[in-house]
Amino acid sequence: MPDKKLRIGWFSFTCCEDSTIVLTEMLNDHYEEWSKKIDFRHIRVLKKNNSMENLDVAFVEGAIASDKDAEELKKIRANCRKLVAIGSCAIVGMPAAQRNEFDAARKKEIEFLLKKFRQARKVRTLYEIVKVDDKVAGCPMFEKSFLEVLDKCFREFGVK
Amino acid sequence: MKKVDISIQNISKVEGHADLDVKVRDGKVHAVHIKFTDNKRFFTQAIRRQNIRVIPQSVARICGTCSIAHTMCAIEAIEKALDVEVTKQTALMKKLIVNGLMIRDHALHMYMFSLPDVFRKDSVLDFNDREKKFLYDAFAVKKAGNMLSTAIGGRAVHAPLPQIGGFSKVPDVKALKECTSQLKTAREKLLDVMDVFYNCRIDYTRKTNFVALSSEKEFDFLEGDICSTTGICIPEQHFFGHLVKTVLPYSQAVGYRFKGKTYMVGALARVNLNKERLHKETRQDARKYLKIFPSDNIFHNNLAQGIEIMHCIDDSLGVIESHDFRPEAPARIIPKDAEGIGVIEAPRGTLFYRLAIDRNGLIKEGNIVVPTQQNQVNMELDIKKLVQENLNRLGKEEIALEIEKLIRAYDPCISCATHFLKVNWV
Numbered sequence: 001m002p003d004k005k006l007r008i009g010w011f012s013f014t015c016c017e018d019s020t021i022v023l024t025e026m027l028n029d030h031y032e033e034w035s036k037k038i039d040f041r042h043i044r045v046l047k048k049n050n051s052m053e054n055l056d057v058a059f060v061e062g063a064i065a066s067d068k069d070a071e072e073l074k075k076i077r078a079n080c081r082k083l084v085a086i087g088s089c090a091i092v093g094m095p096a097a098q099r100n101e102f103d104a105a106r107k108k109e110i111e112f113l114l115k116k117f118r119q120a121r122k123v124r125t126l127y128e129i130v131k132v133d134d135k136v137a138g139c140p141m142f143e144k145s146f147l148e149v150l151d152k153c154f155r156e157f158g159v160k
Numbered sequence: 161m162k163k164v165d166i167s168i169q170n171i172s173k174v175e176g177h178a179d180l181d182v183k184v185r186d187g188k189v190h191a192v193h194i195k196f197t198d199n200k201r202f203f204t205q206a207i208r209r210q211n212i213r214v215i216p217q218s219v220a221r222i223c224g225t226c227s228i229a230h231t232m233c234a235i236e237a238i239e240k241a242l243d244v245e246v247t248k249q250t251a252l253m254k255k256l257i258v259n260g261l262m263i264r265d266h267a268l269h270m271y272m273f274s275l276p277d278v279f280r281k282d283s284v285l286d287f288n289d290r291e292k293k294f295l296y297d298a299f300a301v302k303k304a305g306n307m308l309s310t311a312i313g314g315r316a317v318h319a320p321l322p323q324i325g326g327f328s329k330v331p332d333v334k335a336l337k338e339c340t341s342q343l344k345t346a347r348e349k350l351l352d353v354m355d356v357f358y359n360c361r362i363d364y365t366r367k368t369n370f371v372a373l374s375s376e377k378e379f380d381f382l383e384g385d386i387c388s389t390t391g392i393c394i395p396e397q398h399f400f401g402h403l404v405k406t407v408l409p410y411s412q413a414v415g416y417r418f419k420g421k422t423y424m425v426g427a428l429a430r431v432n433l434n435k436e437r438l439h440k441e442t443r444q445d446a447r448k449y450l451k452i453f454p455s456d457n458i459f460h461n462n463l464a465q466g467i468e469i470m471h472c473i474d475d476s477l478g479v480i481e482s483h484d485f486r487p488e489a490p491a492r493i494i495p496k497d498a499e500g501i502g503v504i505e506a507p508r509g510t511l512f513y514r515l516a517i518d519r520n521g522l523i524k525e526g527n528i529v530v531p532t533q534q535n536q537v538n539m540e541l542d543i544k545k546l547v548q549e550n551l552n553r554l555g556k557e558e559i560a561l562e563i564e565k566l567i568r569a570y571d572p573c574i575s576c577a578t579h580f581l582k583v584n585w586v
Contacts, residue, residue: 014199018224018317028299047283065199095221098206106205140317
């Protein structure tokens with residue numbers, strides 16, 4: 001019987017996707033090990049045929065700027081055993097949430113666009129919407145912290 | 161097919177998300193709408209009243225993959241506004257950091273996103289043992305670019321060291337030596353992948369205009385006039401005046417026309433316009449591939465990226481080997497009421513910044529025009545032609561796949577996600 005692999009999903013919401021880029025760069029050095037231990041079930045940066053069902057861990061990058069995205073995040077939460085917030089926008093909202101801090105004039109200026117594209121009045125962190133089990137801070141995420149969290153996940157889900 | 165509505169959702173990542181709608185009536189394509197649905201982050205509003213010294217870091221967050229391009233373009237705009245003269249060493253470091261960006265970014269696109277289309281695979285993760293060689297090559301090439309940007313900028317994503325007037329640290333000799341070795345390793349890998357794209361028969365040819373910075377002296381990503389294959393050349397400070405904004409009511413972004421015409425920017429445009437000025441060793445070793453340029457086949461954007469990677473490697477090796485980097489005093493920055501234009505070539509094409517500054521060194525207002533916006537209208541016209549030509553030849557699913565491949569070839573700001581196309585056939 002083949003060894004168990006960690007079933008992961010990697011998701012992006014409102015952000016510059018810097019941590020996604022860092023992840024693709026980390027593959028340069030970690031692909032050999034990860035290909036034996038990770039089942040990349042959902043990772044749009046690398047493939048089209050994705051599935052978010054029955055994930056062990058969902059890594060989620062970006063802040064939540066619309067109700068539609070909030071629903072999508074809840075769906076991800078319902079399909080994973082552990083959810084890890086990745087990077088500054090997911091954890092503290094910034095800089096994706098900079099419009100929350102705009103003065104009245106700037107808020108007025110962007111109001112029609114928020115309405116037109118059905119944006120939420122406030123950009124939110126993941127914590128404001130779902131239960132978050134762990135996090136990797138940084139803008140972009142700190143590679144070392146990501147490796148630590150990943151190792152923790154390997155141990156937790158019995159992946160050797 | 162006489163009547164069909166093609167709706168593709170979540171082309172995702174064009175550094176975010178995009179949908180596509182195609183409407184066919186009476187056997188003719190009536191509309192192609194690429195909708196950038198990524199939630200707006202309002203950077204042009206956010207930078208107002210920010211101090212110019214934080215701007216290079218602030219705008220880096222516009223884009224994870226080409227953050228260095230935003231940083232360097234904003235720096236150029238501010239330096240021009242404030243008449244800051246940089247040293248020769250700073251100019252070389254700017255060149256190196258952008259070379260590093262091009263190498264890493266192009267390699268990510270060319271190997272990891274577009275190559276699976278050639279091998280008819282969903283993903284690099286599905287490559288068989290023979291194809292896997294290219295995955296390992298991708299890692300070696302990306303790593304070289306990553307190391308170069310890190311040696312110069314402190315990090316490959318959101319580099320902290322570039323500042324207005326210079327860099328806050330001189331590159332470490334040992335790090336540059338390691339870069340040299342990795343760059344040479346990467347160069348050895350390149351011809352194989354270029355050969356694959358050269359021999360590939362995927363053809364998305366349509367006559368269009370190509371626009372890029374063009375310099376008399378060398379193949380340059382930072383300096384020159386803005387030239388078009390129609391023969392027009394204008395100084396970069398006049399670029400914005402020649403752009404016609406096209407409001408696309410269905411998209412969260414706007415499109416642009418250059419002097420009234422649709423156009424493409426990016427590696428293909430640069431190689432089409434400037435191939436004679438590539439590094440001489442690149443011209444020598446890539447001569448077989450260079451013969452097909454100028455090309456109107458958008459899929460050749462991949463091959464153009466490969467050629468640019470080789471150029472950036474050759475150029476960087478020359479700079480590193482010939483320059484002794486030493487600490488130097490940073491340029492003096494004296495804020496004043498002024499406006500500056502920055503135009504550079506980002507991996508995906510011409511990037512434009514106009515920044516107005518007040519006498520306290522705060523941003524009054526500005527404009528930012530990114531490559532993918534400029535390519536949008538052209539991309540829609542290409543899709544229209546593609547669909548029209550294949551309506552009676554291919555099924556819906558096959559047409560959708562061809563559309564994806566075409567969009568990916570453009571490398572829309574992290575074309576990564578064009579790998580996630582959910583197709584709804586209405």
